[in-house]
Amino acid sequence: MRMRQDHITSAKALSRGDIEAVLDRAAEFAGDPTAHADRRPGALLGLAFFEPSTRTRMSFAAAIKRLGGDIVDMGPVEASSVSKGESLADTVRVIEGYADAVVLRHPSEGAATMASEFVDVPLINAGDGAGQHPTQTLLDLYTIRAAAGLDGLTLGIVGDLKYGRTVHSLAHALTNFEVEQHFISPETLALPESVRYDLDAAGAAVEEHTSLEPVLGELDALYVTRIQQERFPDESEYRAVAGEYRIDAETLAGIDELPVLHPLPRIDEIQYFKQAHNGVPVRMALLDLLLEGDR
Amino acid sequence: MTADDPELRVSKIESGTVIDHIPGGLALTVLGVLGIDGEGDATVSVGMNVPSDRLGRKDILKVEGHELSQSELDVLSLIAPEATVNIIRGYEVAEKFRVERPTEVVGVLACPNPNCITNAGEPAEARFTVLDAGVRCTYCETILREDITDHVQV
Ligand SMILES: [Zn+2]
Numbered sequence: 051m052r053m054r055q056d057h058i059t060s061a062k063a064l065s066r067g068d069i070e071a072v073l074d075r076a077a078e079f080a081g082d083p084t085a086h087a088d089r090r091p092g093a094l095l096g097l098a099f100f101e102p103s104t105r106t107r108m109s110f111a112a113a114i115k116r117l118g119g120d121i122v123d124m125g126p127v128e129a130s131s132v133s134k135g136e137s138l139a140d141t142v143r144v145i146e147g148y149a150d151a152v153v154l155r156h157p158s159e160g161a162a163t164m165a166s167e168f169v170d171v172p173l174i175n176a177g178d179g180a181g182q183h184p185t186q187t188l189l190d191l192y193t194i195r196a197a198a199g200l201d202g203l204t205l206g207i208v209g210d211l212k213y214g215r216t217v218h219s220l221a222h223a224l225t226n227f228e229v230e231q232h233f234i235s236p237e238t239l240a241l242p243e244s245v246r247y248d249l250d251a252a253g254a255a256v257e258e259h260t261s262l263e264p265v266l267g268e269l270d271a272l273y274v275t276r277i278q279q280e281r282f283p284d285e286s287e288y289r290a291v292a293g294e295y296r297i298d299a300e301t302l303a304g305i306d307e308l309p310v311l312h313p314l315p316r317i318d319e320i321q322y323f324k325q326a327h328n329g330v331p332v333r334m335a336l337l338d339l340l341l342e343g344d345r
Numbered sequence: 346m347t348a349d350d351p352e353l354r355v356s357k358i359e360s361g362t363v364i365d366h367i368p369g370g371l372a373l374t375v376l377g378v379l380g381i382d383g384e385g386d387a388t389v390s391v392g393m394n395v396p397s398d399r400l401g402r403k404d405i406l407k408v409e410g411h412e413l414s415q416s417e418l419d420v421l422s423l424i425a426p427e428a429t430v431n432i433i434r435g436y437e438v439a440e441k442f443r444v445e446r447p448t449e450v451v452g453v454l455a456c457p458n459p460n461c462i463t464n465a466g467e468p469a470e471a472r473f474t475v476l477d478a479g480v481r482c483t484y485c486e487t488i489l490r491e492d493i494t495d496h497v498q499v
């Protein structure tokens with residue numbers, strides 16, 4: 051099937067059909083990622099990373115190469131014409147001239163949506179400031195589906211829900227499935243109004259809590275986001291909050307085989323850890339679908 | 346029209362715009378967002394806290410020689426959704442209509458999120474989807490509610 055979306059700027063724009071198409075194809079590719087070099091021979095993926103993100107960049111590069119294609123890379127911002135004041139709009143138009151699809155990472159919120167208005171090739175958002183990161187969301191969905199299924203799932207999401215963009219994207223995407231979402235955070239790091247607005251508008255089953263313990267027994271899976279020190283005015287406050295929301299063997303005592311998912315990079319709040327390494331097959335699947343057919 | 350029609354309390358104008366049914370106390374805000382500050386040569390009459398069946402107290406504005414543009418009407422609809430607009434030509438009401446809430450406003454409001462791409466010098470006009478209460482940036486999705494007038498850039 052073809053993706054409904056030509057650009058992947060926000061997980062919100064992905065339909066259930068889009069998501070399932072990516073996850074199903076990712077599952078095919080995951081069996082042997084090296085066996086698909088005949089899928090997109092000669093395809094060129096433009097990488098426009100306006101801030102460093104080694105993991106995401108490598109994952110996209112590996113994915114297009116596994117499909118038989120290659121990358122054209124803008125390189126670090128300091129060395130490119132961007133530092134001479136070229137606009138993002140101009141930059142992506144230039145990269146479009148060399149590439150069949152563009153991956154954009156940018157520090158400003160809304161950058162991918164804006165950039166997508168200036169190009170005809172598919173543009174994939176690989177993170178825009180505190181905004182969206184839809185390929186991370188697809189990876190999360192893939193991991194959650196493999197560990198606990200999606201329809202009928204009761205999922206706990208704990209940690210920094212205010213600034214954690216992976217949470218915002220994931221919460222949107224989960225409204226496509228029969229999922230009960232429990233959000234657990236300190237009040238100061240609760241879901242932003244705009245995310246809550248969308249979840250309510252989508253009629254999602256959502257509950258918010260400040261403590262994990264009362265809901266832990268109801269959960270089929272737990273998704274943990276990192277609480278970052280820079281969100282707090284001083285270190286002692288950070289330590290107090292981070293400690294309270296730490297997930298460790300003690301927290302999970304008496305809970306049978308609860309899949310705990312944690313997006314990298316991680317720090318100390320989790321000890322039990324089970325994360326699938328499916329970033330490459332998921333990105334292969336997305337690229338394969340976006341590059342399918344005449345465009 | 347009867348003798349105590351509130352509209353008669355401010356003088357008739359030859360041509361321009363009469364904005365009626367502005368919520369009481371917001372006339373000066375409306376003038377502000379329309380960029381009418383008395384510097385130009387337009388004659389402006391303001392009626393404030395006029396009794397109104399519909400609003401309790403309302404404000405009325407008459408601006409000589411100026412017909413509101415669509416983007417000005419869009420801003421007006423956001424801060425005074427009950428307003429009625431009368432376009433006057435030759436002392437007659439040439440057009441009369443209620444403001445309509447647009448589904449989207451473009452280039453009218455600046456995004457309050459300093460990290461939004463629309464505040465980064467890119468060739469993209471700030472664009473907002475109009476919600477039941479407030480507006481939302483199409484790019485960064487920030488929602489703006491009460492303080493819309495602080496972000497007008499007409
Ligand atoms: Zn914005």
